[in-house]
Amino acid sequence: MEETNLKIRKSDIVLTCAIVVFCAVAAAAMFFLRTGGDTVRIYKDGELFSEHSLSSDAVINVDGLMDVVIQNGKVRVENSVCPSGACEHSGFVYKKGESIICLPNRILIKISGEGETDAVSG
Amino acid sequence: MLLAVSLILSYAENLIFSDIFLPGIKLGLSNIAVVVALYFFGFAPALLLGMAKSVISLLIVGRLSGLLYSVLGIVFSVCVMFAVKKTGSFSVFGVGISGAAAHIAGQLAAACITLSSLYPVTLFPVLCLLSVVSAAILYYPERIILSFLRKKNSFE
Numbered sequence: 001m002e003e004t005n006l007k008i009r010k011s012d013i014v015l016t017c018a019i020v021v022f023c024a025v026a027a028a029a030m031f032f033l034r035t036g037g038d039t040v041r042i043y044k045d046g047e048l049f050s051e052h053s054l055s056s057d058a059v060i061n062v063d064g065l066m067d068v069v070i071q072n073g074k075v076r077v078e079n080s081v082c083p084s085g086a087c088e089h090s091g092f093v094y095k096k097g098e099s100i101i102c103l104p105n106r107i108l109i110k111i112s113g114e115g116e117t118d119a120v121s122g
Numbered sequence: 123m124l125l126a127v128s129l130i131l132s133y134a135e136n137l138i139f140s141d142i143f144l145p146g147i148k149l150g151l152s153n154i155a156v157v158v159a160l161y162f163f164g165f166a167p168a169l170l171l172g173m174a175k176s177v178i179s180l181l182i183v184g185r186l187s188g189l190l191y192s193v194l195g196i197v198f199s200v201c202v203m204f205a206v207k208k209t210g211s212f213s214v215f216g217v218g219i220s221g222a223a224a225h226i227a228g229q230l231a232a233a234c235i236t237l238s239s240l241y242p243v244t245l246f247p248v249l250c251l252l253s254v255v256s257a258a259i260l261y262y263p264e265r266i267i268l269s270f271l272r273k274k275n276s277f278e
Contacts, residue, residue: 009213
């Protein structure tokens with residue numbers, strides 16, 4: 001049987017620190033670069049389902065799967081049919097680039113604003 | 123045998139943790155079995171174990187929609203752990219950490235495919251940090267199991 005190394009080594013610490021620092025910087029960058037958005041887009045199965053302004057309050061029912069609530073410029077999910085309710089627990093989103101993802105229902109709710117760059121960059 | 127153990131761990135974990143923490147975030151106790159399999163039987167058995175584990179545990183929970191998500195995660199994870207282990211300069215700790223990060227990457231890749239959007243990528247930093255923490259915790263049971271198995275092996 002080959003030799004297994006059980007004790008933590010220096011290289012492990014370096015690797016872990018590298019990953020942690022990378023993630024922390026990326027998370028911080030994304031947090032600070034975001035500003036408030038003005039539009040919410042709802043995608044179902046990867047296609048645009050509907051688009052709404054954040055300035056007026058509304059309740060949008062997405063194919064009977066969930067209610068998307070717009071309230072005071074913020075967006076949240078209510079009454080989702082999915083078992084875990086992860087989307088409801090996401091709470092409010094309102095910054096540009098923020099989103100609520102519901103995998104069981106294959107729905108993506110995304111905030112966008114003017115001059116928005118591609119989603120990947122931020 | 124390991125498959126059974128990992129299934130039990132995964133099921134027990136679902137029972138214990140599902141309501142305590144945020145939904146979707148858990149420790150991944152069953153991944154201990156995958157790491158042990160990688161060390162004792164090699165790449166292919168660990169990969170098979172991981173895939174069987176995710177398929178069967180999803181059948182138990184009854185959510186097949188998570189299949190792609192779970193399988194891609196485990197495939198990424200096992201491949202990266204194998205590569206990192208192969209370099210020989212990392213211990214079980216480093217292997218576990220890199221596996222955890224790869225697991226998240228795989229799951230997010232699946233999420234990108236399901237949603238036809240690159241958006242889930244932006245969730246990576248936060249999820250990755252959490253997975254590193256859980257991998258660090260899992261290191262201790264992994265180490266105990268591996269050293270026990272190694273001792274047993276050398277006596278035979």
